[in-house]
Amino acid sequence: MDGMHDLGGKEGFGPIAVTHEDPAFQADWEGRMYALSQTVGSSDMSIDWFRFLAELLPPEAYLSIPYFEKWCLVALTGFVNAGVFTEEEVLAGGGESEIAASAVQSVEAVLAAVKAGCTDFSRHYAREPAFAVGDEIVTQRHGVPGHTRLPSYARGCAGRITAYHGAHLFPDAVWQRIEVALPLYTVSFEARELWGPEAAGGDSVMLDLWEPYLLVR
Amino acid sequence: MDGMHDLGGKEGFGPIAVTHEDPAFQADWEGRMYALSQTVGSSDMSIDWFRFLAELLPPEAYLSIPYFEKWCLVALTGFVNAGVFTEEEVLAGGGESEIAASAVQSVEAVLAAVKAGCTDFSRHYAREPAFAVGDEIVTQRHGVPGHTRLPSYARGCAGRITAYHGAHLFPDAVWQRIEVALPLYTVSFEARELWGPEAAGGDSVMLDLWEPYLLVR
């Protein structure tokens, strides 16, 4: 989907608000939101559905609201869409009564949970990958309507495969709850191929791209 | 410039706020702004510099503020940039004292001025145009840093020339105060060439494109 999230290469943004050291969270609510995202999920949720939900935010909201507020809207909309909460419950802001107490995690338990969150997205792949390291490829020219991970700035561009990572879960399928794994490659693009002669010769952009995004050159 | 203004084909926008009849202006300030845009200019201004100034608005502002508010910021920034007003004067909101009275136009005089605003953007062109009606072309793949009028959705796309309009002032030059006229063509693109197989076969998009945007196919 050619949504507002696809920001790579877009021009007109101002200077970067450079910082060198930061607290983990800029505000309390950011910390709460991150904690909620790590603990409160529904069976309905995958990383790719989560990302697609963010991509489906109103474009002007996507561009203007803080990062963790996007996560909050994604969580709320995801729960409403899955039938876990109703819109009315969300808009009422939650009740006062704390009903069910779930087990409390200690900080040590959290650290263990973070470690256990080391997820392997690779899967066995019975076929041969279509490409090998060193192959020259060109990317697909067109976007697809759903969630996908080929940025628009790298569409219709020539590149070279520099690494093969086996088959990884394919986001274009996973968001639809179809678990398919396809070969994943790192592809190197010369900056001038992507941006034209204004770019510095010798600079490059590396992208990890799934096989269906690539065509033989 | 790959700015926020380049909206064609971007996805994620909601339904259109359909109307069938409307007052000329939705609010008084819209009418005032339009009237100002037609009467208050500086010698520094061209239609292309005006448009580029709008493209240089902060992207989140471009997406969220009303149309004629963009015109207002363009006018104010244009005047500040040209040294006509200072930032301080603008931020002070103008003084109270009406100093110089300029001649008053009647409604009839305005109607005559509107008519006189029938501008011819074509210019004599001593050379032969590079393309003829019926020619198959492909558009440039890359954007350019300045103001330009080849939308990004139509870059690197195959089309066919359906009309030649003589040489028109070239926006990519005019915004820089270089008056150059180059051949202008209407180019027809099949919808599937632009958007992929999801588009309806037989549908097309027509664009008026200057010669430097086009390559022989």
Next chain:
Amino acid sequence: MSQDDKRDRAKVAEIHRKLHSHLPPDPALRVKALESLAIERGFVARETLDAWVEAYSERIGPKRGARVVARAWIDPAYRARLLQNATEAIADFGFEGNATGHLKAVENSADLHNLVVCTLCSCYPFSLLGMSPGWYKSAAYRARAVREPRAVLAEFGVDLSAEVAVRVWDSTAELRYLVLPQRPAGTEGWDEERLAALVTRNAMIGTDRDLSAGGD
């Protein structure tokens, strides 16, 4: 690109950011600031601004375009001239002017529908159709009209069969487009004024298609 400091992108963007973040957020106050400064400097008289607002509110508007369309329906020679050079043809009425110096008329037929947009700003034939509607200037219309014109048309109540091709005119140069809709059935013998009353603004942009003689 020119290095002329008066055309410095970064400098302009910085002025934009400063003004946008420091001016009062109400657009009416922003325009008031511009108006006050312009009047103070003698660039324009307040009454002149009033006259422009009145001209576009009362005298210039889609009724102009509707008369042009009605005449083209009645008079084959005028229709031919309109399709040949619309800027000259609308000058018969004195409707030429702002943004219509290079006007093209594009004609609908039983198997073709034309739709006009400007994806890069919101170009519009002001002197012929007056001020553009809000939706024409919206990001949604600009983004969607070129990519999914049939879905956009459906939101306007226009359901096209697959047999009708859609031709979208993205008017990003100085050419402007007027859609010439099909004359509705049941209007045989009607005069120009009566026909003009049937022509909607949206039909001349292409977001309306089947005009009706009414009475049903």
Next chain:
Amino acid sequence: MSQDDKRDRAKVAEIHRKLHSHLPPDPALRVKALESLAIERGFVARETLDAWVEAYSERIGPKRGARVVARAWIDPAYRARLLQNATEAIADFGFEGNATGHLKAVENSADLHNLVVCTLCSCYPFSLLGMSPGWYKSAAYRARAVREPRAVLAEFGVDLSAEVAVRVWDSTAELRYLVLPQRPAGTEGWDEERLAALVTRNAMIGTDRDLSAGGD
């Protein structure tokens, strides 16, 4: 695309629009609504949320990555393992976890500089570097890092000569990247802890380059 109604784009977009326009604008109140509902339903205990905040505020952060980098500087065998399979190498410290299941280390050299971004969201190796900085998640960084990395680096105070090539890693799949900066001169014989103190978070993202042994 699936027609499954639970995966209906238009429906989701409509819920988004409704919630975004009707919820109080303050993000703190929005998160409070989610927290209240989640606790009410027994999905999580408030104290568990406190523990997650504490873990990421006090225990997980860029100091982890700095230790990994320092060890790679000291121990050539470790450096080789890190470049071969970073997920396994950071497990020596127990730093593997969220978003580091497929970690890659990319090494700077005298003529190569690596820079990491995620243009499509803001992917980041949380378990190794902690929470990402605000600028990493900003539209400006995401838009500009791939197109004009040298201008972005200059804003961070990194001025690269034309002889140094920039390699930007746009980490849009599940691979995450750790930049292995060059060891600063004047640190011969330093131990891991002392070296780790020199490694900045930004150097591990690639927005810092020339680390300093200090003292000048």
